Amino acid sequence: MNKREFIKLTGLAGAAVLSGPLSSLATAAAPVKTNAADPKAPFVLPALPYGYDALEPNIDKLTMEIHHDKHHGAYVKNLNDAVNNTPYASLTLEQILNKVSTNPADKAIRNNGGGHYNHSLFWTILSPQKTSPSDKLKAAINKDFGSWETFQQKFNDAAKSVFGSGWAWVIVTKDRKLAITSTPNQDNPLMTNIVKDLGAPILALDVWEHAYYLHYQNKRPDYINAFWNVINWNEVEKRYKAAIG
Numbered sequence: 432m433n434k435r436e437f438i439k440l441t442g443l444a445g446a447a448v449l450s451g452p453l454s455s456l457a458t459a460a461a462p463v464k465t466n467a468a469d470p471k472a473p474f475v476l477p478a479l480p481y482g483y484d485a486l487e488p489n490i491d492k493l494t495m496e497i498h499h500d501k502h503h504g505a506y507v508k509n510l511n512d513a514v515n516n517t518p519y520a521s522l523t524l525e526q527i528l529n530k531v532s533t534n535p536a537d538k539a540i541r542n543n544g545g546g547h548y549n550h551s552l553f554w555t556i557l558s559p560q561k562t563s564p565s566d567k568l569k570a571a572i573n574k575d576f577g578s579w580e581t582f583q584q585k586f587n588d589a590a591k592s593v594f595g596s597g598w599a600w601v602i603v604t605k606d607r608k609l610a611i612t613s614t615p616n617q618d619n620p621l622m623t624n625i626v627k628d629l630g631a632p633i634l635a636l637d638v639w640e641h642a643y644y645l646h647y648q649n650k651r652p653d654y655i656n657a658f659w660n661v662i663n664w665n666e667v668e669k670r671y672k673a674a675i676g
């Protein structure tokens with residue numbers, strides 16, 4: 432394997448060529464693989480790193496099947512269609528997020544590029560194995576939020592208060608601090624020209640109804656509580672370390 436192939440596989444390509452204040456933060460971005468063999472479909476749906484039923488009873492099998500295969504699958508297909516024959520076609524996903532704007536002409540790329548990035552990240556920060564945050568991460572949480580309980584409460588409040596569809600995030604800001612934020616729809620904290628609270632995402636929760644409605648119906652708070660049982664803290668830690676450099 433040559434260096435270029437290695438970079439592509441490990442997802443570092445986008446980060447390496449990004450410029451601007453988020454260039455180093457984007458190193459922590461989800462490793463989104465591209466399929467260079469097919470220039471008409473540069474983006475591919477990543478496989479789930481566990482079985483569809485692996486997160487039961489916290490997240491049910493049917494929700495995972497529809498969410499990954501149909502919803503995420505559609506974001507990938509629509510993103511490929513949207514970038515085709517545009518200047519975006521030659522960019523990595525991280526570069527697209529950095530460039531995309533509120534211009535209505537960017538709408539499909541914004542929604543589907545965000546959708547592809549956000550879900551690629553989301554699958555990796557879930558795990559059927561019980562993990563726990565490291566002492567290092569806990570110390571950073573205590574420093575930036577005061578206590579674990581405050582951190583958890585603030586994250587839950589952010590997730591509950593998204594009106595309609597969107598995401599709650601833990602990010603590392605450019606001054607290397609942890610922060611909690613939320614975004615509507617498929618926007619995310621790497622969209623330099625769109626969102627106010629920018630940073631490297633290390634934890635994310637999808638609060639679109641498609642993420643929980645089959646099992647939890649209108650009870651979003653129950654889904655948020657269950658989410659804490661299936662967080663892959665090893666992955667969160669990896670992203671935290673990459674973000675603080």
Ligand code: MN3
Pocket residue numbers: 498502550637639641642
């Ligand atoms: Mn979703």
